[in-house]
Amino acid sequence: MKSTKSLKMEYKKIHLDLLKISKKNYHSSFLNFLKSSPPKQLKLFNGELSVYLSKAIVGQQLSTKAAKTIWERAEKFIINHPLQNRNLENDLRDSGLSQKKCEYVKNILISNTLQKKKNYYKTIGAEEFTNLLISYKGIGPWTVDMAKMFFLGDVNILPKGDLGIKRACNNFFPNETLESIEEIYKPFNSYLSLNLWDSLD
Numbered sequence: 001m002k003s004t005k006s007l008k009m010e011y012k013k014i015h016l017d018l019l020k021i022s023k024k025n026y027h028s029s030f031l032n033f034l035k036s037s038p039p040k041q042l043k044l045f046n047g048e049l050s051v052y053l054s055k056a057i058v059g060q061q062l063s064t065k066a067a068k069t070i071w072e073r074a075e076k077f078i079i080n081h082p083l084q085n086r087n088l089e090n091d092l093r094d095s096g097l098s099q100k101k102c103e104y105v106k107n108i109l110i111s112n113t114l115q116k117k118k119n120y121y122k123t124i125g126a127e128e129f130t131n132l133l134i135s136y137k138g139i140g141p142w143t144v145d146m147a148k149m150f151f152l153g154d155v156n157i158l159p160k161g162d163l164g165i166k167r168a169c170n171n172f173f174p175n176e177t178l179e180s181i182e183e184i185y186k187p188f189n190s191y192l193s194l195n196l197w198d199s200l201d
Contacts, residue, residue, distance in 0.1 A: 011039050011040065011041045011042065011191070012039045014039070014155070014188050014191045015034065015039035015040070015191070017188055018034055018185070018188060018191060018192065018195070019031065019034050019035070021184060021185055021188075022034060025184055027172060027173060029171070029172050030172040030173070030195075033172070033195065033199055034195065037195065037198065040191055040194035040195055040198065041194075042149065042150070042153060042155065042190055042191065042194065043150070044150060044151065044153050045150050045151050047079075048114070048115060049114050049115075049116070049118070049121060049147070049151060050108050050109050050111065050114040050115055051078060051079060051109075052147060052150070052151045053108050053114065053133070053136075053139060053143065053147065054074075054078045054105045054108055054109060055071055055075075055078075056139075056143045056146055056147070057101055057104050057105055057108070057138050057139070057143070058070055058071050058074060058097065058101065058105070059071070060101075060138075060143070069096070070095055070096040070097065073094075073095035073096060074091075074092055074095035074096070074097060074105075077091040077092060077095065078092075078105065078109065088102075088106055088109070089102045089103070089106055092105060092106070100138070101138065103137070103138075104136070104137050104138030104139075105138075107136060107137065107138075108136055108138070108139075111136070113132065114136075118151070118152070121151075121152060122152055126148070126154075129144075129147075129148070129152070130144050133147060141159075141161055142159055142161045142162060145157050145159035145161070145162070146159065149190050149193070154190060155187060155188060155189075155190045155191065156186060156187040156188065156189045156190060157189055157190045157193065158178065158181070158182045158185070158189035158190075158192060158193055159193060160178045160179075160182070162193075164196070164197055164200050165178075165193060165196050165197070166178070167200065168196035168197065168199050168200055169181055169196065171199070172196070172199070
């Protein structure tokens with residue numbers, strides 16, 4: 001496992017790499033943004049995959065503020081094993097989740113396949129990880145991308161279905177496709193994404 005110092009060095013180095021790539025490709029607007037911004041750090045979720053996915057589902061199609069409020073209410077029920085909480089669906093509904101989201105979250109929480117240690121998911125390969133996640137109702141490509149970035153720590157994810165990413169790319173790279181941007185900033189697309197989101201704040 002990398003030390004805190006080495007992790008800091010890593011994300012600072014990647015920031016310098018992004019500067020070089022943007023300069024090389026004449027992305028002057030993005031280059032200026034990077035110069036004025038501190039290096040972004042990929043902060044990983046340290047809990048179970050099932051809890052991370054539940055949190056992602058809670059936040060789907062909601063404003064950040066609303067999602068945070070509902071999660072604060074629902075988290076205490078979600079982190080307890082559902083078999084120990086027979087009123088889980090009622091508790092989730094009372095927290096503000098829709099009936100469909102309650103069902104999605106419960107199915108995820110009772111799945112043994114989603115309770116394994118993080119290292120297991122790192123060994124099964126990206127395609128198998130994707131197929132595993134999308135086999136559950138309520139999980140689509142966007143949630144898979146988020147899990148790869150913020151649960152597994154994959155440094156090369158550009159969530160092309162994310163509306164914020166699309167808008168920021170259009171601002172910085174109006175003459176480029178998402179696919180071309182993904183190729184240009186490979187293998188640091190997750191850090192590119194962090195900066196693109198930050199530019200919208």
